[in-house]
Amino acid sequence: MTGKNIVGIVFSNAYDECISELTGIRTMGSVPFASRYRLIDFTLSNMVNAGIEKVGVLTKSNYQSLMDHVGTGKPWDLSRKNDGLFILPPFSTNEAGGNADKLASLKGIMGFISRSNEEYVLLSDCNTVLNLDIDALTDYHTAKNADITIVYKNGKKPNLTDVVVLSMNADNKAEKISISPVTEENVNYSLNVIFMKKALLERLINDAISLNYKDFEADIIQGNVDKLNIYGYEATGYAATVESMESYFKVNMELLDPANCDDLFNADRPIYTKVRDDMPAIYGLGSDVKNSLIADGCIIEGTVENSILFRGVRVEKGAVVKNSIVMQDGFVAQNASLNCVVADKSVVITPNKTLSGAENYPVYIGKEIVI
Amino acid sequence: MARKQECIAMLLAGGQGSRLGILTKNIAKPAVPYGGKYRIIDFPLSNCVNSGITTVGVLTQYQPLELNDYIGNGQAWDLDRANGGVHILSPYQQIKGTEWYKGTANAIYQNINFIDRYDPEYVVILSGDHIYKMDYNKMLEYHKEKGAACTIAMLEVSWEEASRFGLMILNDDNSISEFEEKPKNPRSNKASMGVYVFTWSKLRQYLIDDEKDPNSSNDFGKNVIPKMHADGEKMFAYLFDGYWKDVGTIDSLWEANLDLLNPKVDLDLSDTSWRIYAKTPVSPPHYISANAKVQNSMISEGSRVYGDVDYSILFNDVVIEEGAEVKYSIVMPGTVVKKGAVVQYSMVAENAVIEAGAVVGATPEEMANRDDWGVAVVGAGVTVHEGAFVAPKAMVDEDVVKEDK
Numbered sequence: 001m002t003g004k005n006i007v008g009i010v011f012s013n014a015y016d017e018c019i020s021e022l023t024g025i026r027t028m029g030s031v032p033f034a035s036r037y038r039l040i041d042f043t044l045s046n047m048v049n050a051g052i053e054k055v056g057v058l059t060k061s062n063y064q065s066l067m068d069h070v071g072t073g074k075p076w077d078l079s080r081k082n083d084g085l086f087i088l089p090p091f092s093t094n095e096a097g098g099n100a101d102k103l104a105s106l107k108g109i110m111g112f113i114s115r116s117n118e119e120y121v122l123l124s125d126c127n128t129v130l131n132l133d134i135d136a137l138t139d140y141h142t143a144k145n146a147d148i149t150i151v152y153k154n155g156k157k158p159n160l161t162d163v164v165v166l167s168m169n170a171d172n173k174a175e176k177i178s179i180s181p182v183t184e185e186n187v188n189y190s191l192n193v194i195f196m197k198k199a200l201l202e203r204l205i206n207d208a209i210s211l212n213y214k215d216f217e218a219d220i221i222q223g224n225v226d227k228l229n230i231y232g233y234e235a236t237g238y239a240a241t242v243e244s245m246e247s248y249f250k251v252n253m254e255l256l257d258p259a260n261c262d263d264l265f266n267a268d269r270p271i272y273t274k275v276r277d278d279m280p281a282i283y284g285l286g287s288d289v290k291n292s293l294i295a296d297g298c299i300i301e302g303t304v305e306n307s308i309l310f311r312g313v314r315v316e317k318g319a320v321v322k323n324s325i326v327m328q329d330g331f332v333a334q335n336a337s338l339n340c341v342v343a344d345k346s347v348v349i350t351p352n353k354t355l356s357g358a359e360n361y362p363v364y365i366g367k368e369i370v371i
Numbered sequence: 372m373a374r375k376q377e378c379i380a381m382l383l384a385g386g387q388g389s390r391l392g393i394l395t396k397n398i399a400k401p402a403v404p405y406g407g408k409y410r411i412i413d414f415p416l417s418n419c420v421n422s423g424i425t426t427v428g429v430l431t432q433y434q435p436l437e438l439n440d441y442i443g444n445g446q447a448w449d450l451d452r453a454n455g456g457v458h459i460l461s462p463y464q465q466i467k468g469t470e471w472y473k474g475t476a477n478a479i480y481q482n483i484n485f486i487d488r489y490d491p492e493y494v495v496i497l498s499g500d501h502i503y504k505m506d507y508n509k510m511l512e513y514h515k516e517k518g519a520a521c522t523i524a525m526l527e528v529s530w531e532e533a534s535r536f537g538l539m540i541l542n543d544d545n546s547i548s549e550f551e552e553k554p555k556n557p558r559s560n561k562a563s564m565g566v567y568v569f570t571w572s573k574l575r576q577y578l579i580d581d582e583k584d585p586n587s588s589n590d591f592g593k594n595v596i597p598k599m600h601a602d603g604e605k606m607f608a609y610l611f612d613g614y615w616k617d618v619g620t621i622d623s624l625w626e627a628n629l630d631l632l633n634p635k636v637d638l639d640l641s642d643t644s645w646r647i648y649a650k651t652p653v654s655p656p657h658y659i660s661a662n663a664k665v666q667n668s669m670i671s672e673g674s675r676v677y678g679d680v681d682y683s684i685l686f687n688d689v690v691i692e693e694g695a696e697v698k699y700s701i702v703m704p705g706t707v708v709k710k711g712a713v714v715q716y717s718m719v720a721e722n723a724v725i726e727a728g729a730v731v732g733a734t735p736e737e738m739a740n741r742d743d744w745g746v747a748v749v750g751a752g753v754t755v756h757e758g759a760f761v762a763p764k765a766m767v768d769e770d771v772v773k774e775d776k
Contacts, residue, residue, distance in 0.1 A: 035656030036672070074446070258658060258675065265655040275447075275651045279640035280407035280671035280684070282632075291661040296408070296651075296672055299641065308656075312641075 001138045003051025007118040007198065009109070010043050011102060013060035014125040014192065015160055018243050021364045022344070026065040029057070029126040031242070032327045032345070034255050034264075035295040035310050038069050039126045039242070041273045042264075044076045047122065049269040050134035054083035056112050058105050060090055075272045088112060102216035106205050114202060121201050125192040129251060130239035131266045132193065140233050141195050144172070147228040148200070148221070151193035153235050155186055158243040162217045164190035166232045174230040177222040188232060191239060194221075200228075238263040249342060249362045252308050252325050256291055276328075278311050286317065295328075302332065310345075319349075323359070341365060374454045376489040378511055378568075380424045381482070382415055383475050384499040385432030390620045393750040393768040394720060399431060401499025402438040403624070404703050404721070406631055406640065407671045407684045409649045410441060411618060414504070415497045416448045416457070417647045422507040424495060426455030428485055430478045432471060435461060447650040460485060474589035480578040486571065494574060496567040496591065502627050503564070503615035504638070504645050510609045511568055520573040520604040521596065523547070524566035524611050536562035537592060539608050547606045550597065561608060564615055567591070573604065614638040621766075625718055625746045628684050628701045632667055652687045652704070662693060678708070686721075695725075700732070703751075712755075716744075716763065720751040729771075731761040738763065 012029030022031045029040030040057070047055055055078060059066060066087075072078075073085030088109050102123075106113070113121065122134065132151065141149040150166065157163055157180070166188045167176040181187070204220050213219035224230065238260045240251040254260050265271055278297025283289065288303045297312035302319035310328040315321055318335040329346045332338060336349040340357035344367040349355070353371050357363035365371065388400025395403060401412035412429075419427050427450060431438055445457030460482050462471050472478035479486075479496065486494060493514065495507050505524070514522040525539055538559045540549040551558065577595050581587050587594045600606055614637045618624040630636040640647055654673025659665055663676040670676065673688035678695035686704040691697055695708045698715045705722040708714055712725045717732035725731060732747035745764030755761055758773040 256658075258660075261655060261658065270653040271655070272653055277646050277648050277651065279647070280669045280686075281657070282641075283665045283668045283670065285667045287666065289659045289665055290663070292659050293656040294659065294670070295656045297641065 001120070001135075001142060003047070003134070004053055005118050006047075006050070006052050006120045006122050006134075006138070007113070007116040008043075008047040008052045008055035009106075009113075009121055009123045010040065010047075010055060010057045011105065011123070011125050011192075012040060012057050012063065012066055014102070015127045015243070016061075018127070018160060019245050019248050021245060021342075021366070022248065023062070025062060025367060027059060027061070027063050027126075028242075030063075030066040030069050031126075031248070032310060033129065034252060035293045035308050036276075037271060037273045038066075039129065040066065040070065041271055042129050042131065043124045043126050044070070044073075044078070045271045046130075046132045046134055046269070047124075048076045048078060048272070050138070052122070052134070053078070053080060054086070054116060054118060056086045056088045056109060058088045058109060060105070063087070063089065069274055071274065075274050077272075086112065101214060103205070103208055103213060103220065106201070106216070107209060110202070110205060113198065113205075116198065119198060121196060121198045123192070123194045123201075127242045128191045128193070128239060129242070129264065130191065130235055131237060131264050131269055131271065132235060132239075133269065137193075137195060137233050141231070144231045145229060146173075146231040148194060148196045148224075148230045149233050150174070150221070150230065151191045151195075151235050152188045152232045153191055153239050153241075154188050157181070157183065157187050157189045158241045158247075160241075160243050162215075164192075164217050164221055166190065166230075168232050172232045172234075174225055174232060177225045177230070179217050179222060188234075191235060191241065195233075237266075245342070245362065245364060246360050249325065249340075249359070253306070253323075255293060255308070256306060261293075276311050284317070287315075297328075302334075316351075324362075344369075347371070373488045376426050376455060376491050378424055378493040378495060379426040379428070379455070379486065379489050379491045380415075380419050380495040380497055380507070381428045381430065381479055381486070382412070382419075382497045382499055383478060384412060384429050384438060385435075385472055385478060386498075386500065387433040388500070388619060391624065392621065392766045393748060394621070394624075394718070395434070396750065396768060397434055398437045399433050399435060399499075400619075402441055403618070404686060405502065405618065405624070406628060407669045407686055408651065409647060411502065412438070412442070412499045413448075413647055413649045414502055415499060416442075416445075416450065417645075418503075418505050418507060419495075419497075420448050420450060420648070421645050422505075422509075422511075424507060425450060425452055426489055426491075427457045428460045428482060429457060430460050430472065430482065432462060432478075435459070441650060443650075448648045455489065458485065474594075475591045476578055476581050476587075476595045477589035479574075480582050480589070483575060483578065486575075491571050494569050494571045496569065498565045500619055501565060501615060501617055502638070503611075503613065504642075504647070505566065505611060505613065505615075506645075507566070507568075510566070510611075513609050514568040514570075514607070517546075517607045518605060519568075519607045520570050521599055521606045522568040522609050523596075523606070524564040525561045525608045526564050526611050526615050527560050528562045530557065530560050533557035533560045533562065538562055541608055545608050545610070547600065547608055550600065552592070561610075563592075564611060566611075567596075568609075573599075621718065621746050621748055625701060625716075628718075629682065629699065631669055631684065632682060654687050657685075660693075663691075678710075699734075717747040717749065717761070719749040720753075722752050723749050724754045725749070726755060726757040726759070728758045729755040729760070731755060733763045 016023040078085040281298040284301035295311040302315040312329040324341040384401040450457040657674040677693040681698040750768035
């Protein structure tokens with residue numbers, strides 16, 4: 001199967017509420033991540049790396065930053081004469097009823113789906129960070145003769161609503177599907193990357209409209225477990241789901257392990273993002289940087305340890321940044337000190353200030369705030 | 372027909388840059404990497420777009436493959452335009468036969484048709500050999516104000532260096548009274564930067580006349596400009612005050628790179644009002660490990676540092692393993708410096724491998740005779756094997772093995 005035969009659909013606002021601090025001014029898809037990316041970069045790159053040439057990005061609210069980031073889709077090679085990137089803002093008619101749920105969102109873009117000539121659809125949220133081989137996924141789908149294939153991970157269920165948990169037979173066919181079960185055990189939970197024939201998706205949505213279904217996970221996925229061949233496809237590489245501020249912090253920090261970085265930024269399937277044309281990072285005399293990820297455009301004259309610096313961050317002499325995430329154009333002035341802080345874009349920490357949080361409760365500093 | 376443009380730029384990028392040796396074995400000089408993520412040509416191209424000149428012809432001839440590929444449709448410099456934009460101009464077959472570009476003036480002569488399509492009043496002639504940030508538009512305004520036929524950008528150099536440059540002796544109104552090409556005893560310290568603004572109608576005629584002259588070597592500096600001067604055309608010098616460096620030699624290229632680490636040098640690439648654009652590689656942020664030591668250096672994305680880096684520039688996707696030492700060096704994309712290897716006072720081109728315990732270059736202090744010292748250069752894709760030594764001033768483009776003593 002070639003990617004040309006697949007249309008990608010990305011839910012950029014899914015689970016916005018779980019990191020409300022970061023999504024207050026943006027969508028989940030445009031949340032900054034790992035020094036130079038936005039979460040949507042992983043989803044979009046996975047799709048284009050498999051040859052997908054048409055991607056619809058569903059938006060619901062606060063999508064200015066998302067539009068600014070994806071632009072015409074050029075960085076992902078999705079700025080095309082034919083197909084390419086489509087931003088799909090909410091279509092609030094009576095029938096569509098807003099984008100409260102994934103199902104409502106899909107109802108709102110029925111026109112986009114039915115006008116697409118591709119035979120398959122790939123649905124994806126943005127809050128899971130992984131480098132997925134979609135070619136392998138589609139081959140698996142064909143080999144299993146599946147109707148729906150759901151990418152899952154084995155581990156502790158994320159603390160989110162509507163988490164689909166699969167119980168599968170030896171062949172990985174789903175036999176029972178539960179939604180957000182209460183359990184501390186390792187389970188096979190869905191990463192909300194779902195593959196099926198476009199015609200099937202259309203039929204399921206039309207059924208949902210006529211039967212007045214409201215819930216994608218319960219009515220479409222769980223409700224069809226006996227009627228359709230639903231298969232699980234295990235994501236075996238590095239995959240992490242952002243489910244809270246704490247996990248956002250933890251997932252960023254996990255990338256300080258080069259093995260995780262290698263897996264996520266696989267050279268065969270690169271992750272693309274918007275280019276900013278910064279110079280390479282400059283390390284001044286007396287700078288002291290340990291175990292950190294640093295983007296272009298940074299100027300570091302102080303101490304940085306176990307931290308993630310985004311593009312254009314400045315750390316002045318005598319300043320100390322430890323266990324922290326400083327987003328783009330942040331400024332840490334002389335002798336200021338940060339520990340377990342998540343500083344949003346363009347934050348200024350004036351001289352001699354000290355801020356300290358805890359690993360399970362990092363201090364968040366909002367965009368453009370001066371401390 | 373293209374829409375009229377007041378001013379277009381022609382960038383001479385065909386030179387081999389033979390003094391850069393193995394660095395230009397497979398690529399034209401303007402495509403030589405510089406400054407951790409750039410290539411030399413990014414400077415004139417970015418200057419053009421920042422100056423509002425959005426039609427640029429790039430004249431290529433020597434090893435154009437990589438340069439053409441790099442420029443692509445010009446999108447990285449915002450030069451993918453519906454009208455104008457960047458155009459690669461290679462020599463082409465004409466009804467009277469095929470000719471290589473014989474000289475700088477001939478290269479422009481062969482592309483008169485390209486320039487005429489835009490019907491410009493003025494043409495800026497640039498070269499792809501220099502690192503500098505300059506507003507060509509200010510120079511153009513000056514050219515118009517003076518009503519000149521030709522304006523040449525000049526820079527005041529130190530008197531000691533002056534004899535290495537093409538110099539101009541000026542009248543009080545900055546019009547040019549005399550030219551001196553690399554004189555032994557300079558009478559002026561005003562050097563030409565190789566940036567020219569011409570009134571197109573004038574230059575067009577001089578190019579046609581120059582082509583007819585069988586004794587001409589069809590060069591701007593040697594033929595066209597002296598002829599214009601001899602004919603009494605209005606020629607002015609435009610004073611540029613800022614960082615400018617010719618990177619035509621290994622030493623000057625190495626120095627120009629390390630200038631970026633000197634806070635006293637007036638070349639700020641972090642200035643967002645005059646960005647230098649480049650094609651950015653697709654690489655993750657760079658990683659500095661817990662045991663790495665990085666001082667006074669510039670590091671680009673995708674690199675990983677586990678060892679020591681001092682006063683050096685690392686391009687993208689470079690790996691410096693634990694215990695390796697890199698100082699006063701430029702390491703280009705994809706190169707790996709393995710455990711315990713030392714790279715000092717060197718330039719290492721793309722995708723080279725410096726194996727464990729190998730030593731590249733030497734510090735000037737180590738040398739018995741200072742004259743034997745120089746920057747060591749390792750060519751693209753070369754492996755310097757375990758324990759091997761690359762001497763200062765050496766240029767290696769084949770794998771180096773340890774010598775048996």
